[in-house]
Amino acid sequence: GDSVTQMEGPVTLSEEAFLTINCTYTATGYPSLFWYVQYPGEGLQLLLKATKADDKGSNKGFEATYRKETTSFHLEKGSVQVSDSAVYFCALTLLGGKLIFGQGTELSVKP
Amino acid sequence: DTGVSQNPRHKITKRGQNVTFRCDPISEHNRLYWYRQTLGQGPEFLTYFQNEAQLEKSRLLSDRFSAERPKGSFSTLEIQRTEQGDSAMYLCASSLSFSTNEKLFFGSGTQLSVL
Numbered sequence: 001g002d003s004v005t006q007m008e009g010p011v012t013l014s015e016e017a018f019l020t021i022n023c024t025y026t027a028t029g030y031p032s033l034f035w036y037v038q039y040p041g042e043g044l045q046l047l048l049k050a051t052k053a054d055d056k057g058s059n060k061g062f063e064a065t066y067r068k069e070t071t072s073f074h075l076e077k078g079s080v081q082v083s084d085s086a087v088y089f090c091a092l093t094l095l096g097g098k099l100i101f102g103q104g105t106e107l108s109v110k111p
Numbered sequence: 112d113t114g115v116s117q118n119p120r121h122k123i124t125k126r127g128q129n130v131t132f133r134c135d136p137i138s139e140h141n142r143l144y145w146y147r148q149t150l151g152q153g154p155e156f157l158t159y160f161q162n163e164a165q166l167e168k169s170r171l172l173s174d175r176f177s178a179e180r181p182k183g184s185f186s187t188l189e190i191q192r193t194e195q196g197d198s199a200m201y202l203c204a205s206s207l208s209f210s211t212n213e214k215l216f217f218g219s220g221t222q223l224s225v226l
Contacts, residue, residue: 004153036217043115044154044202044217089153097142097206097213098167101153 002027006090006102013080013109021075021105023064023090031092033057033066033073034099038087047075047088080109113137115218117203123224124193131189132221136205143186144215145178146202147171154202160186193225 007022025031035047035057048057053068062077073090090102116135124130136143141162146154157176158168162183172178175193180186190197200222204215 043219044204044215046214049214091153097208097215098144098156098159099146099154099215100156103151103153 002031002092002094002100004090004092004100004102006088006105009087009104009106011105011107013107015082015109015111016079017109019075019077019080019084019107021088021090021107023073023075023102025071025073025090025092027071027092027094029094031094033064034091034093035062035064035073035075036089036091036099036101038089038104040086044089080107082109082111085109115203115205115216117201117218117221119221120219121222121224123226125226126195127192129189129191130193130223131187132201132203132223134186134188134203134218136185136203137216138184140205140207140216141183142206142208142213143180144204144206145186145188146204148200148202148220149198157188190223193223195225198223198225 003026032051034049036044037047038044048059050057050066056065064075087104087106089104091099118133144159145157148154160180175191178188200220202220204217206213206215
């Protein structure tokens with residue numbers, strides 16, 4: 001079935017370090033891909049998305065490129081801040097719009 | 112845009128009792144979704160509505176679970192004869208359309224604890 005696999009956390013980085021969170025997917029069709037973020041005490045919110053192969057989604061300094069050949073959508077940021085500490089979820093949608101999520105990766109950024 | 116509202120925020124119940132949660136989506140959104148999230152896991156899809164019609168239910172949704180959206184506005188999720196395994200965060204989300212590109216707006220969830 002359709003699924004999303006993320007690298008396990010928690011990931012602990014120092015401020016201004018480079019971030020990569022790996023995400024791969026399995027899908028029978030041509031999904032749209034998303035990264036959602038959950039800050040402490042808040043609801044899930046969309047961080048970025050990409051709807052077709054080779055698209056790059058970006059927001060708040062985060063980027064992810066839809067790679068059909070490797071079925072991946074890795075999240076990157078060049079310089080993380082303490083305020084980026086959160087849980088990050090990779091997700092896909094096929095027909096119907098329902099999201100299928102990965103298990104989440106907790107990021108902790110230390111000053 | 113007041114966001115997606117869920118009530119109650121927390122619910123503690125004894126095994127075997129019935130519980131009901133409410134979700135108020137963003138007013139013009141015609142899609143409404145229910146998800147369940149346990150600690151350390153991503154949200155799992157339960158069911159969704161297009162207006163008042165329930166279009167899909169996950170196999171995770173046993174006969175003890177029922178969801179309604181009677182007038183295409185707010186929705187309720189009822190769990191009958193609760194079990195300890197039902198303890199989880201129940202999330203509601205809404206969206207404007209059924210496009211696969213559409214952004215979902217999530218509520219803060221209802222945390223259920225079954226004792």
